[in-house]
Amino acid sequence: MSDTPGEKAVHYERFDTDAGFQAAVDRLLGQDGRELRLFDPDLTALRLNAPGRIERLERFLQASRTRRLYVAVHDIDHVTKYCPRMMGLLARYAHAVQINRTQEEIRSVQDSFLVLDAMHYVRRPVAQFFRGAIGLNDENEALAMRARFGEIWSASFPAVAPTTLGL
Numbered sequence: 001m002s003d004t005p006g007e008k009a010v011h012y013e014r015f016d017t018d019a020g021f022q023a024a025v026d027r028l029l030g031q032d033g034r035e036l037r038l039f040d041p042d043l044t045a046l047r048l049n050a051p052g053r054i055e056r057l058e059r060f061l062q063a064s065r066t067r068r069l070y071v072a073v074h075d076i077d078h079v080t081k082y083c084p085r086m087m088g089l090l091a092r093y094a095h096a097v098q099i100n101r102t103q104e105e106i107r108s109v110q111d112s113f114l115v116l117d118a119m120h121y122v123r124r125p126v127a128q129f130f131r132g133a134i135g136l137n138d139e140n141e142a143l144a145m146r147a148r149f150g151e152i153w154s155a156s157f158p159a160v161a162p163t164t165l166g167l
Helices: 018-029 051-062 076-084 084-092 139-154
Strands: 009-015 035-040 068-073 097-102 112-116 120-124 132-136 156-158
Touching: 009 018, 018 051, 018 112, 018 120, 018 132, 035 139, 051 068, 051 084, 068 139, 076 084, 084 097, 112 139, 120 139, 139 156
Parallel strands: 035 068, 068 097
Antiparallel strands: 009 132, 035 112, 097 156, 112 120, 120 132
């Protein structure tokens, strides 16, 4: 909580189901922000081929030319093979979206999180389970998660191109 007038109160809410996780992600995507950072081992739980999810991501990117989406993932197969809507979004917003693959030495990291600026987040401590939490206006935790994403990002490389090369 805050004593400063105009500052929003911290909101923290737990979830333990797929539906709770999806609702938390959608709620996070509805918040104001400029940079969305997303880390997940394979992106399957994020439903990046669902029309509603892609619409929310597109609205996020359309709100300003300065908005950015940074994605770090261990395995790119799911997004490249089973998420044509996400690949289309990447093609339309190649200037604002980057998908990196982690280097081998950090592939044992198995949590999953999204952090919007340094204020809001959704986190699952173990990516294979839906148990986790959403934090809104939680600058302390979100800033720590943003720093952690920076460490993961520095141990990754661009891996998904907006276009397919070849014949």
